[in-house]
Amino acid sequence: MSAVRNRIEIMHGVNLDQLGRRDPAHYGALTITELERSVSDAAAELGLETRFFQTNHEGEFVEHLHRLEGMADGIILNPGAWTHYSYAIRDALELTGLPAVEVHLSDVDSREPWRRESVIRELCVGRVAGKGVDGYREALEILARELEENA
Numbered sequence: 110m111s112a113v114r115n116r117i118e119i120m121h122g123v124n125l126d127q128l129g130r131r132d133p134a135h136y137g138a139l140t141i142t143e144l145e146r147s148v149s150d151a152a153a154e155l156g157l158e159t160r161f162f163q164t165n166h167e168g169e170f171v172e173h174l175h176r177l178e179g180m181a182d183g184i185i186l187n188p189g190a191w192t193h194y195s196y197a198i199r200d201a202l203e204l205t206g207l208p209a210v211e212v213h214l215s216d217v218d219s220r221e222p223w224r225r226e227s228v229i230r231e232l233c234v235g236r237v238a239g240k241g242v243d244g245y246r247e248a249l250e251i252l253a254r255e256l257e258e259n260a
Protein backbone atom coordinates (compact mmCIF):
# COMPACT_ATOMS: atom_id res chain seq x y z
CA MET A 110 0.00 0.00 0.00
CA SER A 111 1.34 3.42 -0.86
CA ALA A 112 1.45 6.30 1.63
CA VAL A 113 -1.21 9.02 1.41
CA ARG A 114 -0.05 11.87 -0.81
CA ASN A 115 -1.96 14.93 0.31
CA ARG A 116 0.57 17.61 1.27
CA ILE A 117 0.04 20.78 -0.76
CA GLU A 118 2.53 23.63 -0.65
CA ILE A 119 0.89 26.97 -1.44
CA MET A 120 3.43 29.55 -2.55
CA HIS A 121 2.86 33.26 -3.00
CA GLY A 122 5.39 35.54 -4.58
CA VAL A 123 6.17 39.18 -4.78
CA ASN A 124 3.63 41.76 -3.53
CA LEU A 125 1.06 39.17 -2.53
CA ASP A 126 1.69 39.98 1.13
CA GLN A 127 0.07 43.33 0.25
CA LEU A 128 -3.35 41.84 -0.54
CA GLY A 129 -5.99 43.97 1.13
CA ARG A 130 -4.11 47.09 -0.03
CA ARG A 131 -3.92 46.22 -3.73
CA ASP A 132 -6.62 47.13 -6.26
CA PRO A 133 -9.70 45.20 -5.08
CA ALA A 134 -11.12 45.25 -8.62
CA HIS A 135 -8.34 42.82 -9.58
CA TYR A 136 -7.39 41.14 -6.34
CA GLY A 137 -10.44 41.27 -4.06
CA ALA A 138 -10.47 42.66 -0.54
CA LEU A 139 -9.07 39.76 1.51
CA THR A 140 -5.71 40.00 3.22
CA ILE A 141 -3.27 37.15 2.65
CA THR A 142 -4.03 35.80 6.13
CA GLU A 143 -7.75 35.70 5.35
CA LEU A 144 -7.08 34.13 1.97
CA GLU A 145 -4.90 31.44 3.55
CA ARG A 146 -7.55 30.61 6.12
CA SER A 147 -10.17 30.18 3.42
CA VAL A 148 -7.85 28.03 1.27
CA SER A 149 -6.86 25.90 4.24
CA ASP A 150 -10.55 25.26 5.07
CA ALA A 151 -11.27 24.31 1.46
CA ALA A 152 -8.29 21.95 1.49
CA ALA A 153 -9.42 20.25 4.69
CA GLU A 154 -12.79 19.50 3.06
CA LEU A 155 -10.89 17.74 0.27
CA GLY A 156 -8.69 15.83 2.70
CA LEU A 157 -5.61 17.85 1.77
CA GLU A 158 -3.01 19.33 4.12
CA THR A 159 -1.69 22.80 3.35
CA ARG A 160 1.45 24.71 4.14
CA PHE A 161 1.85 28.34 3.09
CA PHE A 162 4.87 30.36 2.02
CA GLN A 163 5.24 33.96 0.85
CA THR A 164 8.29 36.04 0.03
CA ASN A 165 9.17 39.20 -1.87
CA HIS A 166 12.65 37.83 -2.66
CA GLU A 167 13.05 35.76 -5.81
CA GLY A 168 16.04 33.79 -4.48
CA GLU A 169 14.06 32.78 -1.38
CA PHE A 170 11.21 31.60 -3.58
CA VAL A 171 13.71 29.52 -5.59
CA GLU A 172 15.34 28.09 -2.45
CA HIS A 173 11.98 27.17 -0.99
CA LEU A 174 11.25 25.19 -4.16
CA HIS A 175 14.64 23.47 -3.73
CA ARG A 176 13.65 22.36 -0.23
CA LEU A 177 10.33 20.76 -1.19
CA GLU A 178 11.66 17.32 -2.05
CA GLY A 179 10.06 14.88 0.39
CA MET A 180 8.11 17.72 2.05
CA ALA A 181 5.19 18.17 -0.36
CA ASP A 182 3.17 16.14 -2.84
CA GLY A 183 1.89 19.03 -4.92
CA ILE A 184 2.29 22.77 -5.36
CA ILE A 185 -0.10 25.65 -5.93
CA LEU A 186 1.84 28.72 -6.91
CA ASN A 187 1.02 32.33 -7.56
CA PRO A 188 4.41 33.93 -8.16
CA GLY A 189 2.85 37.36 -8.88
CA ALA A 190 4.82 39.38 -11.43
CA TRP A 191 7.64 36.77 -11.45
CA THR A 192 5.22 34.51 -13.37
CA HIS A 193 5.78 36.62 -16.44
CA TYR A 194 9.57 36.51 -16.65
CA SER A 195 11.40 34.48 -14.01
CA TYR A 196 13.25 31.63 -15.70
CA ALA A 197 14.99 31.04 -12.35
CA ILE A 198 11.65 30.14 -10.77
CA ARG A 199 10.71 28.11 -13.83
CA ASP A 200 13.91 26.03 -13.57
CA ALA A 201 13.46 25.52 -9.81
CA LEU A 202 9.85 24.45 -10.29
CA GLU A 203 10.93 21.92 -12.90
CA LEU A 204 13.52 20.57 -10.47
CA THR A 205 10.84 19.73 -7.88
CA GLY A 206 9.25 17.21 -10.25
CA LEU A 207 5.97 17.80 -8.39
CA PRO A 208 2.54 18.38 -9.92
CA ALA A 209 1.86 22.10 -9.80
CA VAL A 210 -1.07 24.39 -10.54
CA GLU A 211 -0.57 28.06 -11.45
CA VAL A 212 -3.11 30.44 -9.88
CA HIS A 213 -3.80 34.14 -10.38
CA LEU A 214 -6.45 36.06 -8.51
CA SER A 215 -6.97 38.43 -11.43
CA ASP A 216 -7.82 37.64 -15.04
CA VAL A 217 -4.27 38.04 -16.32
CA ASP A 218 -5.29 37.20 -19.88
CA SER A 219 -7.53 40.24 -20.20
CA ARG A 220 -5.18 42.79 -18.61
CA GLU A 221 -1.94 44.29 -20.00
CA PRO A 222 -0.32 42.17 -22.75
CA TRP A 223 2.79 41.47 -20.63
CA ARG A 224 0.65 39.66 -18.06
CA ARG A 225 -0.45 37.09 -20.68
CA GLU A 226 3.01 35.56 -20.72
CA SER A 227 3.68 32.79 -18.19
CA VAL A 228 7.08 31.13 -18.12
CA ILE A 229 5.78 28.37 -15.79
CA ARG A 230 2.59 27.47 -17.64
CA GLU A 231 3.97 24.50 -19.57
CA LEU A 232 5.29 22.89 -16.36
CA CYS A 233 1.90 23.01 -14.63
CA VAL A 234 -0.89 20.44 -14.72
CA GLY A 235 -3.42 23.27 -14.48
CA ARG A 236 -3.89 27.03 -14.53
CA VAL A 237 -6.67 29.06 -12.93
CA ALA A 238 -6.95 32.83 -13.35
CA GLY A 239 -9.55 35.49 -12.68
CA LYS A 240 -11.56 33.58 -10.09
CA GLY A 241 -10.21 35.21 -6.94
CA VAL A 242 -10.03 32.98 -3.88
CA ASP A 243 -12.32 30.42 -5.56
CA GLY A 244 -9.47 29.82 -8.00
CA TYR A 245 -7.45 28.26 -5.19
CA ARG A 246 -10.26 25.83 -4.42
CA GLU A 247 -10.32 24.87 -8.10
CA ALA A 248 -6.55 24.39 -8.02
CA LEU A 249 -6.88 22.14 -4.95
CA GLU A 250 -9.47 20.05 -6.80
CA ILE A 251 -7.16 19.73 -9.82
CA LEU A 252 -4.31 18.55 -7.57
CA ALA A 253 -6.56 16.18 -5.59
CA ARG A 254 -7.59 14.52 -8.88
CA GLU A 255 -4.02 14.43 -10.12
CA LEU A 256 -2.71 12.81 -6.91
CA GLU A 257 -5.52 10.26 -6.94
CA GLU A 258 -4.95 9.33 -10.58
CA ASN A 259 -1.23 8.82 -9.97
CA ALA A 260 -1.56 7.11 -6.57
Ligand code: DQA
Pocket residue numbers: 123124125187188189190191192212213214215216217224
Ligand atom coordinates in the same frame (compact mmCIF):
# COMPACT_ATOMS: atom_id res chain seq x y z
C1 DQA B 1 -1.17 38.07 -10.03
C2 DQA B 1 -1.13 38.69 -11.44
C3 DQA B 1 0.25 39.27 -11.73
O1 DQA B 1 0.27 39.81 -13.04
C4 DQA B 1 0.56 40.36 -10.75
O2 DQA B 1 1.85 40.87 -11.00
C5 DQA B 1 0.40 39.92 -9.34
C6 DQA B 1 -0.70 39.05 -8.98
C7 DQA B 1 -2.60 37.63 -9.67
O3 DQA B 1 -2.76 36.92 -8.68
O4 DQA B 1 -3.56 38.02 -10.35
O5 DQA B 1 1.14 40.37 -8.45
O6 DQA B 1 -0.35 36.93 -10.03
